Every structure is written in C-alpha cells, then in structure tokens.
Amino acid sequence: MADWVLKRTAARVVVLDQHGHVLLLEARDPADASKGQWWEIPGGGFAQGE
Numbered sequence: 001m002a003d004w005v006l007k008r009t010a011a012r013v014v015v016l017d018q019h020g021h022v023l024l025l026e027a028r029d030p031a032d033a034s035k036g037q038w039w040e041i042p043g044g045g046f047a048q049g050e
Contacts, residue, residue, distance in 0.1 A: 010044060012043030012044075013041065015042065024039040025041070025042055
C-alpha cells in the first residue's frame with residue numbers, strides 16, 4: 001500500500017440521451033500501456049474557483 005494519499009477535487013457526470021444511451025469515453029494511461037484501455041464517464045479534477 002502507498003505511503004501517501006493524493007487528494008484532489010473532482011467531478012463526474014452521467015450523460016443520457018432521449019433513448020437512455022450513456023456517454024462513455026475510451027481512456028488509457030499514456031504512461032503505462034500495460035494497463036490497456038477502459039471506458040469511463042466524463043469528468044475529472046478541477047481547480048479552486050473553476
């Protein structure tokens with residue numbers, strides 16, 4: 001287990017269309033190709049006042 005904890009303010013959102021389809025983004029870690037690709041909902045970290 002890590003000796004440190006990364007804390008940041010973040011938000012995510014679920015986007016649905018009129019048919020109930022969910023918007024997903026294909027993501028990958030450019031620093032570690034061994035992780036492969038995954039699907040996630042839009043969002044991420046943001047700065048104070050943003």
